[in-house]
Amino acid sequence: MGGRAWLIGLGLYCLVGCVDFAYHWNVDVRGADQTIKYDELPVAYSAALFWPVDLVAIALLKTL
Numbered sequence: 001m002g003g004r005a006w007l008i009g010l011g012l013y014c015l016v017g018c019v020d021f022a023y024h025w026n027v028d029v030r031g032a033d034q035t036i037k038y039d040e041l042p043v044a045y046s047a048a049l050f051w052p053v054d055l056v057a058i059a060l061l062k063t064l
Contacts, residue, residue: 017048020054024044024048
């Protein structure tokens with residue numbers, strides 16, 4: 001049972017990471033002019049990998 005819970009948790013973590021990557025792909029990498037800025041791809045990837053920290057950072061930046 002413990003292994004199944006870890007697998008479900010990892011699957012949910014990866015799913016939310018993919019959603020976060022898609023968000024950053026649309027907002028940051030493809031800007032208003034709809035051109036791909038390749039220097040923003042590592043930022044989108046790292047934000048997707050560490051999405052819990054990214055969500056906290058986005059919330060804190062909105063309060064400024």
